[in-house]
Amino acid sequence: MMLTKTVRRKAAPAGAAAAALALALTACAGAGGGGDSDPAAEGGGTVELTLATVNNPQMKDMEELKSAFEEEHPDIKVNFVQMEENDLRDAVTKDVATDGGQYDIVTVGSYEVPIWAGNGWLTDLTGDLESDADYDVDDLFEPVKDALTVDDSLYAVPFYGESSMLMYNKELLDEAGVTMPEHPTWQEVADIARQVDSDDVDGICLRGKPGWGEVFAPLTTVVQTFGGSWYDDQWNAQVDSPEFAEAVQFYVDLVEDAGEADPVSTGFTECLNNVSQGRSAMWVDATVAAGLLEDPESSQVAGKMGYAHAPVVETEESGWLWSWNLAIPETTQNRDAAVEFVKWATSKEYHQLVGTELGWSRVPPGARNSTYEIPEYEEAAASFAPITRDIMLAVNPEQPGVAPQAWTGIQYVTIPEFQDLGNQVSQDLADVFAGRSELAPVLERAQELAQEAGDAQK
C-alpha cells in the first residue's frame, strides 16, 4: 500500500505537467492501486491503517501522539480521517453497512456497537484482549464495557467514556449571588439561568444542533426525567405523551429565554467554546468536557468551574451513558495491525503518555478504573474526576426514566431506526427553536415516525 501510494503521489504531478494523456492515465492507474488494501503488504512492507474518528479534542490528542505508536511499530502507519460527529456517523455507517472496507479502525458510539455487532459487521476482540495480561481487559469501566458486549463477546473498546452533568462558572454565579446545589432540579437550574442571563453572558448553553447525537442526547435525558420516553416497554411510541411535550417545551423555552443566541448551530463544540470563553454561565453536557474546561491552555475558565449532577425532575439521576469506542470492521485487510493500534490507544500506557506529554487533565476519562488511581490524574482532575465516576456508576441504562423500557440505553433507543428517527425529529425541532413552527405538529409527525420504527421491533 505504501509503495503504490508513493508511486502515485510522484506520478500524478508529472501527469499534470506533461499533459500527455497516456501519462495521465498511467498516473491515475497508479492512484487506483492505493485504493485497495494490498494483502501482500501485511507480510513485508508497511501497513497503512485508516482510522475514522470524530473531531473531538481527545481524538486530536490521539492523532498528535500516534507517532509514538509508529515509532514502536515501524511497519505500521496510521492515517486519521477526522470528521464532525454527524459526518462521521454518515460516513462510517454507510461504509460498514455496505462492506465498503474503506476504514481499518472506526470510532463508534455505544449506540452503534450492539447493533453493528448483531449484524456481524465488527470483529470480536475478546480473544485479542484477554490473551494480553498487560492490557488488563478487566480494568475497563464496567458499565461502559457492558454496553459494548454482545453475548459475552467484546466488539469494541472504550477510548473514553462519559456521563452528563451540570457545569457552571462559579465566578458568574457568585456575581449573581446564587449557589448551586450538588443535586439540582431542572426548575432550580432554569431559575438560575434566567437570573444570570445578561447581554454579555448566556445563562446556560444547551445543544440545539440537529442530529440524534447532538440535540437529542441532552434532550432525551430531559424527557426521561420529566417522566416521558420515546417508547413504552411494548414499543408503543410515546412521543405524543404530555410529559414528552412538556420536557421539550421546557428545553426550548429555557434556550429561548436564557440560552445561546443561535441554538441550531450549537452542539458540543460550540457550547465548549462559549463556556470556556466565559460567554455562558452553565452547561449541561458530557462529563468529558470538564477536562477541556480545566485545561488552562485552551480555556479561560480553568479553575473557575463547579460541577454538579445533571438536573432532575422525577428521577434520582439524569446523566447519560456514552462512550466513544474503537472497533475494527470485518472488512479490514489489516486486522492484526489494527488490533495493535486499538490496544495501544486504549492502554494504561497511553494514559500515561497523554498525561506526561499533554497534561494530566487531558487523559481520556471514563474508560479505565486505573485512570482514577493515577496520583497525577487525581490531582489534576480533582474538581471533576470523582463526580464523573460517581455519576457514571449511578446512572441506570436499563431504566433511565420513570417507566420500564424495552431496550438498554439512556439518551438513545438502541434500534437501527433511531438515528434516522432522531435526525428527522431534530431537524423539525430546528423550526421550533426558530419560532417558525409550533411544537405540537412537530411532535405529531415525530409520533408517526416513531410508531413506524416501533412497529418494526414488535
Add this chain to the structure above:
Amino acid sequence: MTPSRLRGSLVTAVTWVLVLAFFFPVAWMVFTAFKPEHQAATVPPTFAPDFTLDGFDAVFNRDMLPYLINSLSASVGSTLLVLVLAVPAAYALSIRPVVNVRDALFFFISTRFMPVAASIIPVYLLLQSVGGLDNITWLTILYVGVNLPIAVWMMRSFLAEVPRELIEAAQLDGARLGTEIFRVVLPIVMPGVAAAGLICFIFAWNEFFLANLLTAQVARTTPPFLTSFVDGRGQFLAVLSAAATVAIVPVVLAGWIAQKQLVRGLAMGAIK
C-alpha cells in the same frame, strides 16, 4: 468639474464600493488566514493582527498536500479524458454529417440536468463491488461522466464556427480524417478547447458531493478534506481560512488568467 464628469466619478465610486463588498468575503478569508488563531474570531474583529504564517504551517502539517495532489489528478485526468472524447464527438455533430444531431445533443445535455444524487446509490454500490471506493481513478472516471456533456456542447458551438470551405478544401485534397482534424480544424478551435478544458477543470476541482461520498482517505480530494478543519478543540478559523485559501488558489488563478476563455466556456460556447 462638469456635472456629467461629477456624475461619472460618482458612478465609478459606487461601482468600486459594490465590487469591493462582493470581494470582501474572499479578502477577509485570506486576511484571516494570516492571523494568529486567537485573533481570528474576536468581537469586535481584529483589523491589525500580528501577521503570521502559523495557519499555513498547520495546514501542511495536517498533510494537506496529498489531498491537493488527489484533486489535481482527478481534475487534470478527467479534463484530458473529457476533451479526448468530446472533441471528436462534437466534430461529428457539427461538421461531419450525422443523423439525429439533435437527439444526440439532447441526450448529452439531459444527463447534466439530473441531480447526481438520484443515482448515487447504484454508483456507490457498483464501485463498492469492484473495489472502486476511495479510488482516484474511479472518481476521475465519474467526473468524466459529469463534465462530458458540457464539453460536447461547448466544442460543438466552437466547431460550428470553422469555415466549411476550409474543411471541404482539405477533403478535396484527399486529406485523411486525422489530417483534417489535427492540421486544419484543431488549430482554429484551440481557444475553444482551452475554454472547455478550463471549465471542466474548475468543476472537477471544486466537486464536493461525489468526492465526499466515494472517498475516505487515500483518494480524498480537497473539498471534503476542508470540512475536517472545523475543530472540536476550540478555535480553528485561522487554520480553516488558510486551508480554504490554499484550496482555491489554483482555480482562482486559472480563472483570473483566462478570463476570456472563462466567459465563453461558461456560456457553453453560446457567446462569441
Add this chain to the structure above:
Amino acid sequence: MTVLMTAPTRRRPRRPPPAGSGRARGLAVSRALLWPALATSIVLTQIPFVLTIYYSLQRWNMLRPGDRGFTGLDNYVSVLSDGSFLSSLGATVAVTGSSVVLSTLLGMLFAVLLDRSFLGRGVARTLMITPFLVMPAAAALVWKWSIFDAATGMANWGLGLVGLPPVAWNTELPMVTIIVVLTWQYTPFAMLILLAGLQAQNKDVLEAAAVDGAGALRTFGSITLPHLRQYVEIAVLLASIMLLQVFDPIAIMTRGTGGTKTLSYLLYERAFIGLEVGEAAAYGVMTVLVTIVVASVALRTLFKVFSTEGVGR
C-alpha cells in the same frame, strides 16, 4: 439521466449533406467519432439509473441486512404519502429560483457598471469574477464560520455598526444564508454572460439613439434590454441547471433545516443517513421524473438559443 423524450422540433433545416458514397463514408466516420463519447455517457449515467429503478422496488434498509426483498411499489406509496418529497421540491424551487433571479438582477447591475470605462476596470472585473471561482465547499465554510457566526461573525458585527440587533442566522434565517451564498457565487456568472452581451451591442445604434436625444435610461430600456434578452436566457438557464443540483452549502451550513432540504440533500439523507436504499431509490426515480418535465421545457429554450449557433455575432 434518462433519455426517452422527443427532442424539440427542428426549427430550420440542417446543412445539406454531401451526396453519394462520400455521404455513406462520412456517416460511418461520424458514428465512429461520436460513439466513444456517447457510450461513455450512457454507461456512466443510464446504467446507474436503471439500477435505481430496480432498487426502488426493493425492501432494503442497510441497517437490517437480513431483511431484503422485492416489495413492488411499496416504496413509492410511502414516498408519496410522506410529505417530504413535495416539501423538498418546494425547497428546491425556492432556493434555486430566488438565487437565480437575484444573481441575474445583480449580475445585470454589475455588467452595466463594469461595461463603462473607468479607472481600474480590469482589476474590478477580475475581483468581481472571483466568487464564482471559489470552491463551493470553501465558500460555505467561510460564510458559515466567518460571516454568519452569531457571536463572532462579520454579518452581526456589521449590523451592530449601524445599530441593528444581532441575528441568529442559522436558527432564524437558514434559507436566507443559503440564498445569500449562492447569489454571491452566481452573480459573477450572470455578470460575465451579460457583460459579453453588452459588449456585443452595436455601438452605432447606441450613438444614433444618443444623437436623437434619447436618455440613457430610455436607451437602456428600449435598445439594450431587448438585445440582452438572449443573454439573460442563457444565464438563467445555465445557472438553473447548476443550481438545481446544489448540495454543498446545504450539507455544510444548514443540514436541511429551516426549509433548505433540497431534493439533492433529501436524496443524500434518505440514502446515506436513513440508509433506506429502496425508499431513497424511489425518491431518486421521482426526482428524475420531475426533472424530465422541467428539462424538456428548459431544453426547448436552450435549443432556440443555441440553434442560432450562438448570439452576439
